[in-house]
Amino acid sequence: MITKTQDSAQSDLLGKLRRVGGNASAEQIGAELNRLGQTPVPLLPAQELCEAFLINVLKNQGTVACAPDRSEAVKCVAKYLHERFHTRKIVAGNDPRLAAMPWRDGGVLPRFGAAEQEFSSPPTPASLSYARLGVAETGSIVTFTGKSNPAANNLLVEDHLVLLDVADLVANLDDAWQRINAAMEEEGRPRGINFISGPSSTGDIDAQLVMGAHGPRAWHVILMGDVPDEALDNARSFIEQRLNQL
Amino acid sequence: MSSTDQAKGSRAFYSNVRSSLQETEKVNRRDMLGLFMPMIRDAAVNEFGGFEELRRHVKNIKQHSLDNLYHYLSQFVEEAKSNGNHVHFAQDSSEMNSIVLDICQQHDARRVIKGKSMVTEETHLLPHLQSAGLEVVETDLGEYIIQQAGESPSHIVGPALHKSVDEIRELFMRKHQLGERELEGPAEMVAEARTVLREHFLKADVGIIGSNALIAESGYSMLVTNEGNGDLCANLPKVLIICTTMDRVVPRANDAMALLRLLVRSATGQPVTCYTSFYSGPRQGEDTDGPIETHIVLLDNKRSDILDSDYREMLQCIRCAACLNHCPIYIGAGGHAYGSVYMGPMGSVLTPLLTSLEESNALPNACTACGRCAEVCPASIPLPDLLRDLRHDETRAKLSPTRWRVGMKIHAWLLSHPWLYHKLTALGIPALGWLGRKKGSFKSLVLANGWTDERDFPAPQGRTFMQQYQSQRDDNEDAG
Numbered sequence: 001m002i003t004k005t006q007d008s009a010q011s012d013l014l015g016k017l018r019r020v021g022g023n024a025s026a027e028q029i030g031a032e033l034n035r036l037g038q039t040p041v042p043l044l045p046a047q048e049l050c051e052a053f054l055i056n057v058l059k060n061q062g063t064v065a066c067a068p069d070r071s072e073a074v075k076c077v078a079k080y081l082h083e084r085f086h087t088r089k090i091v092a093g094n095d096p097r098l099a100a101m102p103w104r105d106g107g108v109l110p111r112f113g114a115a116e117q118e119f120s121s122p123p124t125p126a127s128l129s130y131a132r133l134g135v136a137e138t139g140s141i142v143t144f145t146g147k148s149n150p151a152a153n154n155l156l157v158e159d160h161l162v163l164l165d166v167a168d169l170v171a172n173l174d175d176a177w178q179r180i181n182a183a184m185e186e187e188g189r190p191r192g193i194n195f196i197s198g199p200s201s202t203g204d205i206d207a208q209l210v211m212g213a214h215g216p217r218a219w220h221v222i223l224m225g226d227v228p229d230e231a232l233d234n235a236r237s238f239i240e241q242r243l244n245q246l
Numbered sequence: 247m248s249s250t251d252q253a254k255g256s257r258a259f260y261s262n263v264r265s266s267l268q269e270t271e272k273v274n275r276r277d278m279l280g281l282f283m284p285m286i287r288d289a290a291v292n293e294f295g296g297f298e299e300l301r302r303h304v305k306n307i308k309q310h311s312l313d314n315l316y317h318y319l320s321q322f323v324e325e326a327k328s329n330g331n332h333v334h335f336a337q338d339s340s341e342m343n344s345i346v347l348d349i350c351q352q353h354d355a356r357r358v359i360k361g362k363s364m365v366t367e368e369t370h371l372l373p374h375l376q377s378a379g380l381e382v383v384e385t386d387l388g389e390y391i392i393q394q395a396g397e398s399p400s401h402i403v404g405p406a407l408h409k410s411v412d413e414i415r416e417l418f419m420r421k422h423q424l425g426e427r428e429l430e431g432p433a434e435m436v437a438e439a440r441t442v443l444r445e446h447f448l449k450a451d452v453g454i455i456g457s458n459a460l461i462a463e464s465g466y467s468m469l470v471t472n473e474g475n476g477d478l479c480a481n482l483p484k485v486l487i488i489c490t491t492m493d494r495v496v497p498r499a500n501d502a503m504a505l506l507r508l509l510v511r512s513a514t515g516q517p518v519t520c521y522t523s524f525y526s527g528p529r530q531g532e533d534t535d536g537p538i539e540t541h542i543v544l545l546d547n548k549r550s551d552i553l554d555s556d557y558r559e560m561l562q563c564i565r566c567a568a569c570l571n572h573c574p575i576y577i578g579a580g581g582h583a584y585g586s587v588y589m590g591p592m593g594s595v596l597t598p599l600l601t602s603l604e605e606s607n608a609l610p611n612a613c614t615a616c617g618r619c620a621e622v623c624p625a626s627i628p629l630p631d632l633l634r635d636l637r638h639d640e641t642r643a644k645l646s647p648t649r650w651r652v653g654m655k656i657h658a659w660l661l662s663h664p665w666l667y668h669k670l671t672a673l674g675i676p677a678l679g680w681l682g683r684k685k686g687s688f689k690s691l692v693l694a695n696g697w698t699d700e701r702d703f704p705a706p707q708g709r710t711f712m713q714q715y716q717s718q719r720d721d722n723e724d725a726g
């Protein structure tokens with residue numbers, strides 16, 4: 001039973017918090033917060049940003065491809081779809097950047113909208129998102145919710161493919177938020193901001209890592225643009241060496 | 247004995263421990279956990295570089311947030327409301343449960359899906375909703391397993407880590423009516439749970455999740471998962487309810503990021519979880535999906551009292567479970583022995599504060615004072631100190647057995663009179679040595695049966711430490 005109105009419950013608690021502390025002015029609090037300084041950031045596994053990002057995507061159990069331009073990127077999508085599902089079909093959000101991709105170059109047949117959400121129908125094999133940002137520190141990509149990124153496309157498909165422009169790659173999570181805050185200034189706050197860093201996974205049974213807990217079983221990132229020639233090879237050999245060390 | 251038969255309530259800690267130590271297979275599983283989890287945490291911490299610096303920074307941020315909680319909570323509430331959320335305050339568990347049930351009933355909801363949330367474990371939300379006729383399904387795989395088994399979590403991050411593959415196979419065979427099948431290893435079981443849970447996700451009316459951080463400057467709530475189940479709960483149903491507490495508030499998104507870096511490495515040894523999401527409120531403008539209505543329920547349940555007490559630092563806890571994984575008592579006893587929602591060192595501090603010391607005074611004693619928890623706690627909480635303070639409170643409130651208290655008093659008095667202490671030990675130790683000279687140890691000993699019940703007590707040999715120390719010092723002085 002709720003005995004009090006919510007307004008009085010709120011003022012009761014806030015009143016109590018005010019008594020416990022909280023006499024400082026907003027300016028004083030802000031100044032004190034600024035004095036606490038910047039967050040320390042972790043070391044990147046490589047100096048070059050693309051390479052560091054690719055390494056971390058691979059560490060997150062993702063797979064990667066690099067494409068110098070959009071036409072090659074479409075071909076990468078086609079190759080992936082063929083190898084995994086023998087299909088040319090993919091679901092993509094209503095994102096103008098996705099609509100403008102040269103689909104014919106790879107013979108890919110996109111359907112714009114949301115992935116299958118009827119339980120009685122088979123799940124959609126693959127979806128494609130266009131990331132707002134990539135984060136080298138964590139091997140993450142960032143999307144905002146909305147019609148360009150239906151939640152079903154990130155979460156209810158078998159495989160999730162992501163396109164990322166090299167220009168949208170940032171070094172760390174703080175840089176990512178700087179860009180996100182700037183975007184929010186212009187577009188307002190989106191309902192959701194999603195950092196995705198790998199396929200859906202679980203270790204809940206016997207602490208063994210299994211992919212595809214509820215969401216995608218595989219996650220494929222295509223880095224588009226001016227990626228240094230050796231970045232992908234270096235990233236792969238980094239991972240190989242790591243595996244050999246284990 | 248399964249956890250369900252275990253005596254409920256932390257008072258039964260000692261008898262629970264005795265039973266849990268009999269379960270050899272589970273003891274072995276816990277030993278593995280106690281080896282494996284610290285290893286992966288250490289690897290992640292070392293890879294980070296200045297982890298200590300990060301730890302200090304987050305401690306400062308958390309303390310600053312708690313010191314100015316009135317300011318930051320007010321700011322969060324204002325921003326969250328302007329983002330379109332309904333914000334509710336619940337003084338205690340029953341208020342939170344009623345608020346959530348009310349929301350479900352207002353929407354004629356029948357099916358509820360739930361992400362992992364320790365707060366809702368604390369308030370026992372699930373049985374409350376079920377008793378009102380709602381179908382509630384836990385969607386975190388670990389939580390789902392223990393829900394099916396009718397148990398409670400044994401670990402705050404991996405709730406079903408106490409269950410073996412065979413137990414889970416047997417459970418799924420019994421609970422999922424899917425006919426003959428092999429269900430060999432974890433991969434097949436995960437696949438089966440995925441299919442079963444997918445239907446629940448797609449049909450649910452209400453989603454309930456917790457929050458890892460509440461961002462004051464923007465009213466966003468951060469959600470950290472590997473499975474993506476929390477995001478499905480947050481995105482698919484028409485109504486979303488976030489159940490959380492005020493100590494999750496941090497000033498800025500960057501502070502949530504700092505916390506994330508610490509939390510994930512400390513919890514699972516990853517640099518980041520697969521899904522780290524920030525939700526501001528209901529669907530808006532041109533959105534084609536997402537909940538139409540969103541609620542944030544803030545539970546107090548004595549946290550405002552803790553804020554005003556000497557135990558304030560406990561509110562810095564980010565629920566990473568590193569202290570559990572490093573605690574010899576937790577690894578030995580297992581999570582269910584604590585008889586409470588929170589276990590391990592953090593649970594031994596939190597449970598008496600959230601319930602009462604009368605009910606849970608055994609828990610602050612579940613400590614060897616080894617200090618590993620404080621060493622690894624990412625939030626820099628001085629757990630052994632807080633446990634000691636609780637034991638102090640326990641003694642002052644005369645909750646510990648009289649014999650124990652009198653013994654401690656005598657001991658303290660003796661220690662404050664060192665000459666007498668040395669005299670007595672110089673007499674007692676040789677006497678004990680003489681009594682045990684034949685066998686070299688004692689099978690039982692008056693006033694020490696707690697020790698001799700489990701193992702023999704070795705008979706003292708030779709002189710006491712102080713006697714040896716004294717004579718060495720004398721020798722040195724002579725030589726010098």
Ligand code: SF4
Nearest residue numbers: 563564566567569623
């Ligand atoms: S007390 Fe520290 S180590 Fe334990 S769960 Fe909380 S933050 Fe983690």
